Amino acid sequence: MDIRNYVFQLELTDESDLIRGKANIEMRFLQDLQSINLDLYARQDNGKGMLVTAVSDQQGNALAFSQSGHTLSIVFPQAQPAKSIQTLHIEYEGIPEDGLIISTNKHGSRTFFGDNWPNRAHHWLPGIDHPSDKATVAFQVTAPQHYQVIGTGVLLEESNLPNDRKYYHWKTDRPLPLKVAVIGAAPFSVAYTGSVDHIPVSSWVFPEVRDIGFRQYFPARDILAFFHENLAPYPFEKLANVQSKTRYGGMENAGNIFYYEASAATDNDIEGLLAHEIAHQWFGNTASEKNWYHVWLSEGFATYFTHYYFEQTYGDARYREGLAEDRKRIIQYAKRNLKPIVNTEINDFNQVLNTNSYQKGSWVLHMLREKIGTAAFIQGVQTYYERFKFGNALTADLQAVMEEVSGQNLEPFFQQWVFQAGHPQLKISYQNNPSGFAEIVVEQVQEGNFEVTIEIAVHDATTKSTATVSIPLKDKKNVYPVMGISNISSLEPDPNTKLLFEVIEP
Ligand SMILES: [Zn+2]
Structure with a gap:
């Protein structure tokens, strides 16, 4: 089924951490279904978790349900036909084990903050706790008077209630994954x-x-x-x-x-x-990854567009400084954890929040921009966003858009940078040749081969000048004659921070 809308009514108190909830969940059945499973963490022996007390359909008929672990199962008296729409009403209460963080801030004030990423929403909200199911959301929250409640969307109502309580109604008509739908209550x-x-x-x-x-x-x-x-x-x-x-x-x-x-x-x-x-x-909340393995489509984009903002605001040097810093972290991370960006071996989804998703993902976008040019890159990003906004995408979807706008085959690029572990580890040396041209020798020493181009600034001892050459690397050992230079004094690889690579000292 596909969930279309959530209305969560929540009651917060100062007497205890117990919350009382009512959820109206509108869903559309994609096939005939007699029973459904929603994500909701059941009450455990430690007293934490959510206890469902009643479930009914939109006609008010009570429905049979059961809870186990992270799942609320609901059974209909007869199968719900494909394409039909049903709104379920769920009443529940409990002390959240996670997801809604009830604690005290540094000033001694009690606070409530939703903290759902990646799939912790179902500790306090019944629903589908996965980024691929998006729905509009409303929060109707009752809390003691001294709290102000912020929530997703527009504030439709803020009212004083009897007994020193307040009511807040927040609502959005933009479909969201539950990971980013929250409330916060604090002074x-x-x-x-x-x-x-x-x-x-x-x-x-x-x-x-x-x-x-x-x-x-x-x-x-x-x-x-x-x-x-x-x-x-x-x-x-x-x-x-x-x-x-x-x-x-x-x-x-x-x-x-x-x-x-x-x-x-x-x-x-x-x-x-x-x-x-x-x-x-834009990236993560609106154009979202279809599953957690592709979370670099959120984190790599957010990291990259921070650099982009700095570039456009403070200049190119700031942009390249940030990238150079990130490159160091990527190299260090690869020494501990040599895995591709899309790593389907991960089971604990908090572990996808790693240097590969953030900094290396960002570097992939930087190198893509270098490869296809800024105009095509920005057009590609805008097209990708436009096509997948309020929806979901995989890396292949981004690749397809970038191939469209650039006219280039980007399969090798995405394959080596997103689905292959590591980065080029290069031994770079030169040989002078008094009777001819000098040669630069670049050896790839990592496992696997990369097809990349590296820029090298070549300092000429004879003329005291510097020339920058672009050397395409295809093989493990690449020998490149430097036309017009016979006497190299030194080399500076990648002077403009364009390539993700590591220098290995010969
Ligand atoms: Zn982020």
Whole structure:
């Protein structure tokens, strides 16, 4: 089945960490089905987890259900026909073991923050906890008066209720994977920092760090404007930047990004973090990977477009500095973990958050841009986004778009960089030849072969000048005569940071 819409009603209290929930889940059956499974973590012996108390269909008929481990199974009295639409009503309660983080911030205030990545939403929300199933979402939250509740989408209602409680209704009509649909509840100071094309941008920080927090999140507006104007229109109704208790540095929740607590409490430079999470609003939240193995389509893009933002804002040197830093990390990572970017051996999906998905994925995009040119690359990124927005993609889908816009066969490129482990490890040397041309010798010493071109700056001892040559590497050992130079004094491989490779000293 395909879930189309979720409405989650949640009640938060200060008496305990128990939450009470009602979920209305609208689904369309893709085949005749008599029973379905939803993701929801059942109550365990330690008292944590969600206990379902009632399930009914849209006519109000009670349905049989059972819970086991991570699954809620629901049985219909008769098979639901293919293509029919049904809205299930589920009542449940429990103390979240994970997913909704209920804790205390540095100032002693109790807070609630959804932290769903990668598949932790089903610790507090029944549904399909996988990025390939996207649905519109509403959160209707009741909480004690002293909380402000932020949620995915537009604020439709904020009301005082009897008994010092408040009600918030947030709703989005953009289909999302559950990994980025959340609420946060805390005492907040909230500032509106401007808008981009009528999209409001705001900062939500704990009141104790109001001044510094607002200052820290202030650059978000301009970063949003940059991507909105240079890549594609922003896909969501608002951008809120929220101080939170996420376990990650930043969590790119759709339209309300949650950042680590200290991000708003110290003057750490977080411009790169803001840019990374804002870039995710397009890549990851809107054009999403079809499964976790291809998460570089989220993380590699967010990492790369942070560099791209720095390049366009601060210049080429800043861009190449960032890439050079990342290259060091990739080389170090490969020494511990020589695996391809798409690594289907991973079982624990938190492990796909690694240097391959982020920095190496970013380098793949950088090298793709070098290979097909900036104009084709940006056109390809925009076409890919347009084609897969509010949907899902695999690496092959990106490759197909990039081949279309460039007219090049990119199969070897994607194969060697995304599906093959490692990078070229090169022994580079030269031989002078007083009676003819000097030669540069490049040996690939890694396992497997790469087809790449490396630029080398050649310093000529005779003329004291420098020439840059491009040497295509096809074989394990490549000998390249340098026309016009007989006396090389030194070589500088890859002077413009174009290739992911490692120098191996001869
Ligand atoms: Zn990220």
